[in-house]
Amino acid sequence: METVVGILPKVFLFAFVVGMFALVIRAFVRSGKEDKRIRQGWADLSRVAAEHDWAYEQRARGRATEYCGVGPMPGSGSNPSAWHYITGEFRGRSFKCYEYRYSNPLSGSSGVGESKKLTIESIFLVSAPSSGPFLQIGRPSKLDAVLGRRPRMLLGVPEFDENFRIVTDSEDFAHGILSDPLQAFLLSDSRAQKSPLRMRDDELFTWYTGTLSPQGVEERLDYLCDVLDRIPAQLWATT
Structure with missing residues (x-):
């Protein structure tokens, strides 16, 4: 008859195996729910677009090409598709939004024939009153210098310079856009912490x-319009 000392390792091993199975099952359930949520969001996009009289294409081949070099888009591409491509008018301004999809070469396959993980970037743009020089406002990173990114411009406002990184072709234009109302807005609005801005x-x-998703579209378009509303109108007349 086995002693307690002999039985305990078997009990622990059984409990470990059962626990691992439970974790795997929970992971599959969560993954299934997330996949269902994403697919429902995609299905809702065409309905919401129709309700707002926006144009919608599930896949617009080559339409992402003109935005190469912006944000997460590659510097160049061979007719990249814009997925769930939506165009229309929002708060009196024309807009476009879409998904850009690519396979991340650093992810995924552990064996021959396995596909790499698909990365999806959602991109939004709203028309401005006039053209302006290149300007990007985002979060600073310790990797900026390591990756050889362009030198940043300092606004001269300590709190803003600590929280944001400005890169521009025209410091005068950047100072004009980042007036006191927009500075205060970007420092106080939580969307600014995770939503970089790029003027092109x-x-x-x-x-x-x-x-x-419909919610994501409205939130980001609202954010872009809120930013444009806080840029002095006279600035556009001088660009």
């Missing part, structure tokens, strides 16, 4: 890693 020609961009 007459369009203002933001983006995030993840899929499009």
